[in-house]
Amino acid sequence: MSQEELRYPVSGIAPYKPNYKLRNAYRNEEGHKYLSPFGHPYNMIFDQENQTRVSYPTLKDKQILALSYAIRQKPEWWIKYKNPEIVAKWQKETVASKEERDEFIQQNGMKAVAESPKVLQPLFDFVIAELAWYEKLKDSTDGQFQLAYSDYVFFGDKVIPSDLKTTFIKAAKKLEDIPDDLRDWHPGSNQQVWDLIHPSLYPLQYGITPVVKDLKNDHVGFEINYKGGCVPMPEYNFWRDSIKSDVSTFGISKRFQWLPSIFNVAKDGKVTIESYINNLHPVHYKDLYRPIADIFARFIPGINAALSQYASKEHIRDNPFTHEEGLYGPEPEFDENDPNYDEKYDEYIENRVPIVNDPVFEMPSGERVSQIDVHGTKLKVIVKMANIQLTPENPEYAGGTWHVEGTINEDIVCSCLYYYDVENITDDSELEFRAATDAPIYEQYDSDGVLAVYGLENGDLNTFYVGGVKTIEDRLIVFPNMLQHHVKPFKLQDKTKPGHRKILCFFVCDPYNDNVISTDQVPPQQSNWWSEQVLSNEEELKNNHYTIFDQLPTEVLEAIFDEVEWPMSLKRAKEVREELMEERSINSKKEEESEPDRNPFYRHFSLCEH
Structure with missing residues (x-):
């Protein structure tokens, strides 16, 4: 490979062509052919065909979700809900009379109904019946994962065997055993977030990073030969x-x-990592690759469950439109010749009350349910490892910003988080979620009806907060990338001692998308990896590491490292990381402040949209 090819395409070399070959295509119920069953968090605003958008929940929906999650946080809830005596106890604790509900609304306002500790009997009955569905989803993961508050967020506790955890922590310690001045503190984190592996360091850069033109081998491992161009x-x-x-x-x-x-x-669930993890040297940290693969394998049931939910029709609990005529049912007939017609009609409009039947649970089935199974698939997975370090001098973490993972370029559909080491951190630490929703259907200017059914007022965000999950040690969390999430603030439990929270993350790219460039197509960009290969006399590196420049004289190699943009020095890589973060930050801020309608998480409800 010539030196010029490493920097820029030269005359006569065809541009890289993405591989459009897909395993299969997906059709929606109207028969339209799409390449993926998964949407994207940045949807077109008025798309009517997307199956994965979330409807704005009614107040009854919110009460159902809150009560259900409270029950499902009880130990062995899947056994207890089948015991009539226990259910009777729950009913006594949570069911309110209509008079009690009306008094609560009078004292606290209609919006507060969603936060009420008690529900009416029909909603309690719905919650108990729906627990069979939650148990079914749990069983689909071999009992390893269950849903949180949201219909899309799964979590599992102690899924990782203790011996695997020990092996992983022992191997990961090598990443931590470095001088303090070499720690890679995440920019802007006040030296609290220590990046052990982060994808923003040495990313692909369009127009600069070389990409293999023709990938001929089915299996591309750590000894990939990039001499083909x-x-x-x-x-x-x-x-x-x-x-x-x-x-x-x-x-x-x-x-x-x-x-x-x-x-x-593999079909049997075993995972093999077939190309290097960006920023994790495959020789120096070889002992980390196997436990990382084995930990990812333990996520597979949760990934299948989360992606199946993502691809399925939305689970609708409370449909307020029970009449063809709309939210209020048929209007009464008024005599248009009556001289008091206008007065009577205005009085009806002013005093009418939405007619909403109580929801009755129906088990989701048939065409409403999609089954996604990634066994037997080569997935593209982004790996991240980070420690949040708190000290008596720096005892509080301010929390993270609301975000989805990556951009449309990476096409991440699922995030998997493993909290493997938590020490001296307050137990209120949570990962919170919110969903972008469509505005509910309503009559123009019907502020009273929208408030009574949805708890919505003009100008409110169409974003629905779908609860949080505690980030305790040994917990796995899996969720589709249709939701925004952020870390809530937390602090040291004992402010006289240091504390930390350590996390291993996997971001899964859409398995239907072959256009995302991965490390089997990109030679390592770290200049020190390359210099070690050519200049080191270590036998292990000589026998196992990359052979890209094995024919180049040392002086040519050194000239390349000093003069070209690629491969990158650590200094340049950190500059590129700052540029990447700035680009994403500017885009997010711009869309939120100046063009919020382009970002569905910042759209506001307007009674004048008709």
């Missing part, structure tokens, strides 16, 4: 590279893409 990727083109049916142009990076690795999930 590499050229930089052209700038991301939404119309060429996106496989979504409903994505807006918001959230696209023109410069960068995080680099996933190939995780081969």
